Amino acid sequence: TEIIEAIAGGKHLGIMGGTFDPIHYGHLVAAETARTVFGLDNVLFIPTGIPPHKNHCPVTDPNLRYEMVRLSIRDNSYFKVSRLEIERDGPTYTIDTLRTLKGLFPQQELYFITGSDVLEDILAWREPNEIIRLARIIGASRPGYDAGDSLKRIYDLYPEVKGRITELEIPALAISSTDIRIKVKNQRSIRYLLPEEVRLYIKNNHLYEKK
Numbered sequence: 450t451e452i453i454e455a456i457a458g459g460k461h462l463g464i465m466g467g468t469f470d471p472i473h474y475g476h477l478v479a480a481e482t483a484r485t486v487f488g489l490d491n492v493l494f495i496p497t498g499i500p501p502h503k504n505h506c507p508v509t510d511p512n513l514r515y516e517m518v519r520l521s522i523r524d525n526s527y528f529k530v531s532r533l534e535i536e537r538d539g540p541t542y543t544i545d546t547l548r549t550l551k552g553l554f555p556q557q558e559l560y561f562i563t564g565s566d567v568l569e570d571i572l573a574w575r576e577p578n579e580i581i582r583l584a585r586i587i588g589a590s591r592p593g594y595d596a597g598d599s600l601k602r603i604y605d606l607y608p609e610v611k612g613r614i615t616e617l618e619i620p621a622l623a624i625s626s627t628d629i630r631i632k633v634k635n636q637r638s639i640r641y642l643l644p645e646e647v648r649l650y651i652k653n654n655h656l657y658e659k660k
């Protein structure tokens with residue numbers, strides 16, 4: 450409710466969904482660039498509960514992932530973190546989250562911020578056309594992924610959402626959570642890939658050391 454009040458006054462709401470296992474500078478740069486380029490009043494980070502597309506590999510306890518996001522964003526007053534998906538039972542779907550947010554903030558324009566890898570996947574999600582109708586999509590460039598083809602495929606299938614997806618060039622960071630987890634497991638340094646507080650949190654809680 451505190452978060453709802455803080456966001457309620459805005460007109461343009463960014464939504465940054467992710468597993469954040471762990472959060473890293475790729476996520477933060479994408480969110481901050483989207484915020485400034487699109488004039489977003491807030492960016493709401495929403496860590497997933499049990500991700501429907503990741504149930505083949507176990508993810509870290511949602512409360513720990515939430516805490517790492519909280520530590521990362523507390524010095525940016527435009528960034529907020531939500532427990533919306535963590536507290537929902539069963540697998541969480543983006544369309545449900547967007548419907549909830551639209552219900553809470555009916556006058557706000559929603560912007561769903563993703564990396565270009567997610568644009569490739571979006572057609573496999575539940576009700577992709579409804580997702581794009583409810584929220585504009587910002588596809589942040591991500592090294593190794595090209596969104597061009599996916600855009601065409603999406604618009605061919607759903608001409609009614611044409612123009613609602615915008616590609617956004619951001620400073621390229623070839624950082625991924627997967628790579629960070631592997632580095633920790635192999636006792637390699639993860640310094641400078643994510644906020645220092647998160648690095649220490651991972652260390653103190655012995656996250657990713659074996660799996």
Ligand code: ATP
Binds near residue numbers: 468476562565592628
């Ligand atoms: P994993 O390797 O576990 O999939 P990830 O690094 O891809 O982790 P996610 O939590 O899956 O992180 O991603 C959340 C969102 O952030 C997605 O939309 C993803 O495309 C985007 N994203 C992640 N890393 C980057 C990056 N380096 N540059 C741009 N966008 C990114």
Ligand code: MG
């Ligand atoms: Mg990913």
